[in-house]
Amino acid sequence: MSKKLKAVIIGPGNIGTDLLMKMQRSEWVEPVWMVGIDPESEGLKRAATMGIKTCSTGVDGILEHVIKDDIRVAFDATSAYVHAENSRKLNELGVIMIDLTPAAIGPFCVPPVNLAAHAQNLEMNVNMVTCGGQATIPMVAAVSRVQEVNYGEIIATVSSRSVGPGTRQNIDEFTRTTAGAVEKVGGAKKGKAIIIINPAEPPLMMRDTVHCLTAEEPNRDAITESVHAMVAEVQKYVPGYKLVNGPVFDGNRVSMFMEVEGLGDFLPKYAGNLDIMTAAGLRTAEMFAEEVANGTIDLPARGE
Amino acid sequence: MNLQGKSVKLHDMSLRDGMHAKRHQISVDEMVKVACAMDEAGMPLIEVTHGDGLGGASVNYGFPAHTDEEYLGAVIPKMKQAKVSALLLPGIGTVDHLKMAKELGVSTIRVATHCTEADVSQQHITMARKMDMDTVGFLMMAHMASPEKIVEQAKLMVGYGANCIYCTDSAGYMLPDEVTTKISALREALPAEIELGFHGHHNMAMGVANSLAAIEAGCARIDGSVAGLGAGAGNTPLEVLCAVLNRMGCETGIDLYKIMDVAEDLITPMMDRVIRIDRDALTLGYAGVYSSFLLFAQRAEKKYGVSARDILVELGRRGTVGGQEDMIEDLALTMAKARG
Numbered sequence: 001m002s003k004k005l006k007a008v009i010i011g012p013g014n015i016g017t018d019l020l021m022k023m024q025r026s027e028w029v030e031p032v033w034m035v036g037i038d039p040e041s042e043g044l045k046r047a048a049t050m051g052i053k054t055c056s057t058g059v060d061g062i063l064e065h066v067i068k069d070d071i072r073v074a075f076d077a078t079s080a081y082v083h084a085e086n087s088r089k090l091n092e093l094g095v096i097m098i099d100l101t102p103a104a105i106g107p108f109c110v111p112p113v114n115l116a117a118h119a120q121n122l123e124m125n126v127n128m129v130t131c132g133g134q135a136t137i138p139m140v141a142a143v144s145r146v147q148e149v150n151y152g153e154i155i156a157t158v159s160s161r162s163v164g165p166g167t168r169q170n171i172d173e174f175t176r177t178t179a180g181a182v183e184k185v186g187g188a189k190k191g192k193a194i195i196i197i198n199p200a201e202p203p204l205m206m207r208d209t210v211h212c213l214t215a216e217e218p219n220r221d222a223i224t225e226s227v228h229a230m231v232a233e234v235q236k237y238v239p240g241y242k243l244v245n246g247p248v249f250d251g252n253r254v255s256m257f258m259e260v261e262g263l264g265d266f267l268p269k270y271a272g273n274l275d276i277m278t279a280a281g282l283r284t285a286e287m288f289a290e291e292v293a294n295g296t297i298d299l300p301a302r303g304e
Numbered sequence: 305m306n307l308q309g310k311s312v313k314l315h316d317m318s319l320r321d322g323m324h325a326k327r328h329q330i331s332v333d334e335m336v337k338v339a340c341a342m343d344e345a346g347m348p349l350i351e352v353t354h355g356d357g358l359g360g361a362s363v364n365y366g367f368p369a370h371t372d373e374e375y376l377g378a379v380i381p382k383m384k385q386a387k388v389s390a391l392l393l394p395g396i397g398t399v400d401h402l403k404m405a406k407e408l409g410v411s412t413i414r415v416a417t418h419c420t421e422a423d424v425s426q427q428h429i430t431m432a433r434k435m436d437m438d439t440v441g442f443l444m445m446a447h448m449a450s451p452e453k454i455v456e457q458a459k460l461m462v463g464y465g466a467n468c469i470y471c472t473d474s475a476g477y478m479l480p481d482e483v484t485t486k487i488s489a490l491r492e493a494l495p496a497e498i499e500l501g502f503h504g505h506h507n508m509a510m511g512v513a514n515s516l517a518a519i520e521a522g523c524a525r526i527d528g529s530v531a532g533l534g535a536g537a538g539n540t541p542l543e544v545l546c547a548v549l550n551r552m553g554c555e556t557g558i559d560l561y562k563i564m565d566v567a568e569d570l571i572t573p574m575m576d577r578v579i580r581i582d583r584d585a586l587t588l589g590y591a592g593v594y595s596s597f598l599l600f601a602q603r604a605e606k607k608y609g610v611s612a613r614d615i616l617v618e619l620g621r622r623g624t625v626g627g628q629e630d631m632i633e634d635l636a637l638t639m640a641k642a643r644g
Binding site: 151175198200211245246 | 362363364394395396398399400418420421423424426427448622623624625627628630631633634637638641
């Protein structure tokens, strides 16, 4: 039996396609289906040429194939509006759902901070927060694991070309979801998130600034060490994750200035925001697969 | 130029854009006093918000002396004729902030995006219109896009429900001909019932001249601030614009001597520094950089020993947009490192 978990990707847009390209290189997850709602969509056609089965009738169209094709994990890259139903239908069939939308019905997952705990608990729905959250929350956590953080603020700057219509129509979801996760996963008592879209040409690399206000005077050496260790953790799945400046200390303020370069799979390298989401989502599924292979967790039972 | 017989609605920015110049530290008392005096002078519309709009309170932009709720709650009940507006930048403020402002009696909401990114305003403009507010689409850094692009983006905002569109010269970069071209293009493309507005900065001393060009090309609303209290070299000084418009026979409804007194007796004494076109403010206009970057660049100069002018020019070269204040310290650190 192959150790690889078989997967379905829902949503053949930028995220879904980039995820598919990364997954084809994975040792732990095998892409089997790509699901869309428009038979004419470029994304579905592209997936078909990449040797993936495609379905243009939404999640309902693949339900009958889930058991037959031994689908164990699903990635939802559609929208917050349809995610809950997608998740319910697939969870019922014992499929673990990795949520790349801002729906956040399951717990937030930021791999280097709390993925291990989710995998051990066999969470059936985990939410990948937002691109800005994936890029910054590890830094907030790197400070909060050293000492108490009263306030964490992140500013994500992304190129206009890398921000799709879904995010644009519902930009409040980004700020709310990210701020919530800065608190819940990052460990800051209060969180704030800001997103800036920049149209410069050539497009700028994704940039992120993280400010933490510590309760007591910051322990500079311990925080610096913790930050560098955390950067190395993120680099394991996003090699282009880089600390450009900092940590800078100013009174109780600790600031980190990051840049995220993507692998350039589907969108060019500037779209690090896309990359860090798909890489984190894939890393999450891989961790589940590793735990299954190790016998630490068992996948939901399935009769034949 | 002939503006005889026209009328224009002036919109004061000193208590919102002026917050930048005051590092967001205007007291509630000062807010109320200035707003009441402007109300008395006949100012029809007064903006009251954090400099970076609702929800702007942050490390990145500065924590204000008081919350938006406190400022709005104190000012609005005191107004006899003036209406109060608030600014909202999607990505910073949310629909929740918008609802709060509406509940406190804000009548005009201005939803501001970079001039090429209007589609992030859909949520907020739609909601404001649904709540029956005077809803303005505010296209910032308008010097960075062509007239065709500005028209395209304005149409998006009108489609979401905006009843007024602003061409916003956030960098104080534009010269009068550019204002004429862009406002004329908007006027030609948008239905007559959609009002147009212009928001200037005085970094190249063009605030008044640009506002006149804007009125001539069809603007019904003009932003400025009494005594010019605003980011960079300030906004178009409203008492000056009033005097000029009086001379030209263009109606504002404002009592010139009273507004001159607000400028001289109330606002000028509040200033932390003289608002003038110093070398760094001039650089903003010359290089096309967001005006509120000024004080951040000057602070970075003090802390890291890199010239504010060099920082601002580099920010312009990189095509930074409004809200990217975090780039300033980052860039100063990088420039200081490069120098060794």
